[in-house]
Amino acid sequence: MLEDRTTTTAAPxxxxxxxxxxxxxxxxxxxTTGLARDDRIISAAVYRLDARGEVEDHWYTLVNPxxxxxPVWIHGLTSDxxxxxxxxxxxxxxxAARLDGRxxxxxxxxxxxxxxxxxxxxAKREAPVRQRLCTIALSKELGLPLPNHKLxxxxxxxxxxxxxxxxxxxxxxxxxxxxxxxxxxxxxxxVRLPLHECRPLTEFSDRPVARIGQQAGYGGYRPxxxxxxxxxxxxxxxxxxxxxxxxxxxxxxxxxxxxxTSVERDLLEDRxxxxxxxxxxxxxxxxxxxxxxxxxxxTSKVVKARQFGTPVVDEAAFGQLLADVExxxx
Numbered sequence: 001m002l003e004d005r006t007t008t009t010a011a012p013x014x015x016x017x018x019x020x021x022x023x024x025x026x027x028x029x030x031x032t033t034g035l036a037r038d039d040r041i042i043s044a045a046v047y048r049l050d051a052r053g054e055v056e057d058h059w060y061t062l063v064n065p066x067x068x069x070x071p072v073w074i075h076g077l078t079s080d081x082x083x084x085x086x087x088x089x090x091x092x093x094x095x096a097a098r099l100d101g102r103x104x105x106x107x108x109x110x111x112x113x114x115x116x117x118x119x120x121x122x123a124k125r126e127a128p129v130r131q132r133l134c135t136i137a138l139s140k141e142l143g144l145p146l147p148n149h150k151l152x153x154x155x156x157x158x159x160x161x162x163x164x165x166x167x168x169x170x171x172x173x174x175x176x177x178x179x180x181x182x183x184x185x186x187x188x189x190x191v192r193l194p195l196h197e198c199r200p201l202t203e204f205s206d207r208p209v210a211r212i213g214q215q216a217g218y219g220g221y222r223p224x225x226x227x228x229x230x231x232x233x234x235x236x237x238x239x240x241x242x243x244x245x246x247x248x249x250x251x252x253x254x255x256x257x258x259x260x261t262s263v264e265r266d267l268l269e270d271r272x273x274x275x276x277x278x279x280x281x282x283x284x285x286x287x288x289x290x291x292x293x294x295x296x297x298x299t300s301k302v303v304k305a306r307q308f309g310t311p312v313v314d315e316a317a318f319g320q321l322l323a324d325v326e327x328x329x330x
Contacts, residue, residue, distance in 0.1 A: 033070030251276030
């Protein structure tokens with residue numbers, strides 16, 4: 001539970017509360033069989049909050065993924081535990097009812113949203129979510145003095161005690177308790193909430209992509225072919241130039257990706273966009289950074305990066321850089 005602190009932000013009055021803020025939130029956490037695009041949800045939790053962040057109710061379910069549960073050492077859910085759980089189509093309606101009309105809130109929200117969207121696409125349904133809010137992005141907007149952007153750091157900042165890390169219900173509770181003071185601080189400071197559009201998938205296929213030498217994700221399953229129906233918004237920040245080794249990424253930098261990645265490409269691109277970077281589909285002299293796990297490959301982007309002297313980092317290094325992106329000037 002939240003501890004009493006003298007620095008707690010007082011709730012703004014009705015007249016001071018930003019009129020543009022959403023009317024309700026669904027704080028969500030899902031545990032999954034892995035990180036690839038064909039991985040499955042194995043548990044889900046939702047805390048419904050009102051417009052001021054007060055808890056209305058909560059809900060939790062296990063989900064039978066009909067496959068290997070993946071990293072049991074992380075989430076603790078074995079095949080025996082999940083065997084009698086409902087399939088996702090069996091819980092889809094109730095899950096949707098708890099999301100309907102609310103902003104989806106999650107820690108690294110693009111991941112939770114895409115896992116949810118894919119499950120609904122498999123079930124030939126559509127999740128009733130139109131906007132998401134990432135608490136990592138919100139903590140950056142608020143300038144919270146966090147050592148990193150892990151959920152445990154956000155929880156510690158607000159005095160929230162975590163009881164069972166990587167358990168969907170407890171993670172959702174912790175996030176709900178940390179989100180409320182964040183929301184109050186944002187309202188008091190008239191901070192514009194970092195809301196992003198959620199568009200459902202228009203197609204989904206469980207057929208694996210057959211690529212020689214392609215590495216599988218958690219559980220040994222390969223990515224599948226799916227495409228979200230969306231167009232990325234233009235980056236609002238000017239390009240500050242090339243990335244320099246040992247320094248931070250800066251909002252507005254143009255980032256290109258090449259080759260296979262352990263985390264699905266769309267997820268990496270969304271993380272970059274949420275951080276304020278410009279995701280480039282091609283590589284030019286203006287590109288700030290190329291992300292690739294195979295810098296010796298002969299792809300056109302890698303070849304051009306060599307020609308132009310574009311800095312190159314691998315996926316793991318890029319993930320670390322994303323945790324601390326420097327704000328744009330002005």
